[in-house]
Amino acid sequence: MRAACLSFAACFLLSAAVPDAAFWKIWGDGYAELSSYDLVKTHYGTPRAGTAVAIFVTETFSNSLRVKADPGKHSKQDEFPVIKLNLIKDFRTGVYDYNDQTSSFLALAAVNGRPAGSLTKVSYSSQEWCGNIFHQLLFDPTSIRFWRFSYFDGEGDQSGTLPYPDPGVAEDALWFWARGMAEPRLAPGATVRAPLLGSLQRVRDRRQPAAWSPATFTRSAVSRNITVPAGNFEVETFTVEAGGLKRTFLVERGPPFRMVQWETSDGEKGQLLASTRMKYWEFNGPGGESALKQLKLNVRPPRTM
Numbered sequence: 001m002r003a004a005c006l007s008f009a010a011c012f013l014l015s016a017a018v019p020d021a022a023f024w025k026i027w028g029d030g031y032a033e034l035s036s037y038d039l040v041k042t043h044y045g046t047p048r049a050g051t052a053v054a055i056f057v058t059e060t061f062s063n064s065l066r067v068k069a070d071p072g073k074h075s076k077q078d079e080f081p082v083i084k085l086n087l088i089k090d091f092r093t094g095v096y097d098y099n100d101q102t103s104s105f106l107a108l109a110a111v112n113g114r115p116a117g118s119l120t121k122v123s124y125s126s127q128e129w130c131g132n133i134f135h136q137l138l139f140d141p142t143s144i145r146f147w148r149f150s151y152f153d154g155e156g157d158q159s160g161t162l163p164y165p166d167p168g169v170a171e172d173a174l175w176f177w178a179r180g181m182a183e184p185r186l187a188p189g190a191t192v193r194a195p196l197l198g199s200l201q202r203v204r205d206r207r208q209p210a211a212w213s214p215a216t217f218t219r220s221a222v223s224r225n226i227t228v229p230a231g232n233f234e235v236e237t238f239t240v241e242a243g244g245l246k247r248t249f250l251v252e253r254g255p256p257f258r259m260v261q262w263e264t265s266d267g268e269k270g271q272l273l274a275s276t277r278m279k280y281w282e283f284n285g286p287g288g289e290s291a292l293k294q295l296k297l298n299v300r301p302p303r304t305m
Contacts, residue, residue: 019081019108019116019181026256027083032057035258035275036295038229041091042267043098043205050091050098051297052270054175054259055280058083063111066121066138081108082120085175089201096129102201104172106182113141117182119173124200135200137210139164144197146210155207162197162210169215171199171240171247177217178238178249179257188236189221196242215242223253226261229296230272233260273297 019027037052061082062069069079082105089100105121107114114120123136131151138145144162148155167183176182184192196215203210220237227233235250250261263269276294283291289299 022255023181027056027058029277030279031277032280033256033258033275033277034280034295036273036297037270038273039089039091040267040269041089043091043093046093047267048091048093050089051273052090053086053088053295053297055086055088056083058108059105061105061107061120066105080111082106083108083176083181087175093128099127100201101125102172102199104176106173106176112139114139115183117176117185119170119176119182122170122172122200124172124204126201126204133204135203137162137170137200139170163212165195165212168195168197168212169217170197171202172197174240174247174249175259175262178251178259184217186217186219186238188219191216191218193217196240198243213243215240226250228261228271228273230260230274233272235260 033056035054037054039050039052040047041050042048059082060069060079061067062074062078063080064074064078085102085104085106087102087104089098091098102122102124104119107116107118107120109116111118111120118139120139121137123134125135126133133148133150133152133155135148135150136146142164144164146158146160146162148158150156169177169183173182177184184194186192193214193216195212197212198206198208198210200210218239223234223236225232225234233250234253236253238249238251240247246265248263249259252258252260258272258275259270260272261270274294274296278291278294280291283289292299
């Protein structure tokens with residue numbers, strides 16, 4: 001089936017946005033999915049080699065606080081399920097390195113006037129030798145609240161609201177979208193247009209405020225095979241073009257639809273090294289670092305000299 005759609009609603013797959021039994025069979029086991037990637041990121045006009053780790057896990061969220069809900073602390077009316085993505089990118093620029101993390105939370109039930117499959121919160125932090133940055137968005141029915149704190153002149157101590165057009169999509173939800181968890185859900189070969197809010201990492205990289213721009217979302221009609229460090233995969237291609245930038249996601253064709261490769265036209269690329277499921281928070285004691293072998297990542301040395 002192939003379709004070209006000018007309206008957002010026309011290209012929805014008619015399957016329910018609410019996660020089904022097949023989703024919870026994968027994501028309801030109490031484990032997190034961890035995937036490691038070879039990363040190339042252009043910074044200061046030069047490609048930089050690094051690593052990335054993507055952590056997906058389901059949690060119970062408090063709507064009043066927009067944080068993970070501890071058991072028994074909140075009423076059932078205040079709780080809703082989310083799937084979290086922590087995307088960590090580490091890369092070096094000369095003598096010093098960058099440590100960036102984006103945490104995105106996708107609602108798995110209708111909340112705040114938005115359907116299941118909508119982003120409810122995203123935060124971004126960046127640490128490097130010059131200073132650090134924190135930027136957070138909370139998604140409400142008709143607007144987005146933001147807070148931004150930064151060491152850098154012109155970026156620090158800001159707060160306010162952004163418009164939230166219906167059916168706007170945040171770039172920080174695109175990993176969920178490409179994996180079939182978030183709107184807009186496209187049939188194979190379909191194309192749809194909708195507003196896109198640039199990612200918080202992109203806000204920082206371009207030194208520009210967060211803004212919406214028209215975007216074109218496309219899902220490939222057929223799959224293809226690619227080879228990455230983790231092996232050979234049959235993948236589908238999902239692309240988003242907006243603001244002069246093309247984002248391409250190559251996603252495993254079958255469950256659990258892991259991200260095999262992503263690439264942007266401004267010089268960022270990630271390729272899958274390894275993937276596993278584990279309760280990584282239980283590996284925080286001495287010796288726990290041995291679990292990094294499952295992700296083909298090296299243990300950091302105790303000192304650099």
